[in-house]
Amino acid sequence: MKIVLDAMGGDIAPKNPIGGLKLALETLKDVEKFYITGPKDALEAELDAQRVGQRERIEIVPANQVVDMHDSGLDAVRKKKNSSITVAVDLVKQGQAQAVVSAGHTGASVTAGTLMLGRLEGVDFPGIASPMPNEHGVCYILDAGANPDATARHLVQYAIMGSTYAQYVHGRSSPVVGLMNVGEEDSKGNLLVKEAFGLLKKAPVNFKGNVEGHDIFETELDVIVCDGFTGNVVLKSCEATAKAMFTWLKREIESSFVRKMGALMAQEAFRAVRKRGSYESYGGSPLLGVKGVVIIGHGSSSPVAIMNALRVGMEAVTHEVNPHIQTAITSHVFAHV
């Protein structure tokens, strides 16, 4: 298997992508070659600086443009055909690599994945499946931001794609799907989710019904479907709450010597919770619905996060997620012709 990594994607690039690559060379033995895209000289210098070995498993594919946060996703793909993300996605399109990982501009990754690779047949709009830690394992918020103006039909496709992903990658026999809403009662919600509720009841998924914030963490759910605006805002709000809690706790603890000593004794507990809530262990969010494996990493991805994003990409290829999604979507579409 060959995977391509956008070495210029993320807030600390190429340092963290190359650091993640170095870890992946040790842990992901099934990947025979890693392509990395970006300016050749800079990447070679970074590989040397971090003393990355196994160079025979690495190939630099030059890309000299950089997508910045002010480019729109469309501009990034149309006007910067030689950027690290477009060159990376093109390697998947050409069949040279089976998966692409980028922690760069999310809109650019979504647009490049959608326009350059194309959508799976029957998929109207790809969606980002973003993992959240849950009492029972992991729950995917889908869509986490690819499609801010989703229709009810899109939400049904997200349910099918997310369910298929959970089934084949996580080995869940009958993945549980919830619909993000403002209450549990069937009649709740805005026009979009009311329509989606009716469609999901008839869809070929194990639909549990409406769910709320607390269900993200407490309920045995594999997928929570929502429009990309809601999903993105929810994810960022959860992340922000966790950060605010830790900041306030830290400040309170530092206000007294006894508290500081106490916190020192309990520090492993804090570390464990931080780790559990951290994006790092999950690594990346698959963009489901495109003809190829595209994994989107957090902008602030650490080397460990990048390594895990590469692992997520590898797993999607190994478990043949896309052929399975294509089958599930096709049967659903034919059943409803």
Next chain:
Amino acid sequence: MKIVLDAMGGDIAPKNPIGGLKLALETLKDVEKFYITGPKDALEAELDAQRVGQRERIEIVPANQVVDMHDSGLDAVRKKKNSSITVAVDLVKQGQAQAVVSAGHTGASVTAGTLMLGRLEGVDFPGIASPMPNEHGVCYILDAGANPDATARHLVQYAIMGSTYAQYVHGRSSPVVGLMNVGEEDSKGNLLVKEAFGLLKKAPVNFKGNVEGHDIFETELDVIVCDGFTGNVVLKSCEATAKAMFTWLKREIESSFVRKMGALMAQEAFRAVRKRGSYESYGGSPLLGVKGVVIIGHGSSSPVAIMNALRVGMEAVTHEVNPHIQTAITSHVFAHV
């Protein structure tokens, strides 16, 4: 001033509302009379059980129906004309009380407030302003769930109403308003927020632009406007995240004796953060845009939360929030005729 409390509203009623009333009798000296609505015998028994004094400041107004969580807001108001919430709102409508507080069914409070009291002139749809703890004070999420299918025009009205509330109740000279979005760049968002962004730039408020999850806690903001679906989901997600973090921390701490000892030494820090993040200190969320003061409490309101909700009601009356909102909305409407 006279305030009416829905004594049957909330998960633990009438116990917690009566407990809150008992506290309010001590702390809210400007309130000459508290009306409480609910079944007469049950309320008298609860007043006796909790040994509530100053009975001359309390008047029970009988209401024998109870709104349950499966009633729709509209049914609750239309079909249960003798419920504790409709009787309570009616006292405001009749001019006997200046504010009403309920920790019961939110949809019923919104519907009763909107249909029975009517909207302020120029207000298309009332919105719930829900307080969130912020590094710089408090930030209101508006709308937090009254109106799940808001239009851009509604969001502008929320901005004006929230801004007026922050100005008169919190003494903020130029309240800062943000628009909840998926990114900070002007071009981000779904169709609704893109349209609202343009209107907010021209509205008579101190509009800061798009904001994201972390801004809720970190940025000096008085109001974050959003549609009621997004606002409700964000609030519940933040609450759920905080709860999950505490649950996980507790579990990690209890797994070792040393950690437990440490946490005991640092326990005041945990308490301070819990208190800061707790809804209890804020008490209630004003329903802005109706002809009367309606304060919506959390279903799980404790006696302290109820007392604070009564305080929020009192403050809205004292600071003449509604006349000020009416002036602000009217000037805006006339300026755009």
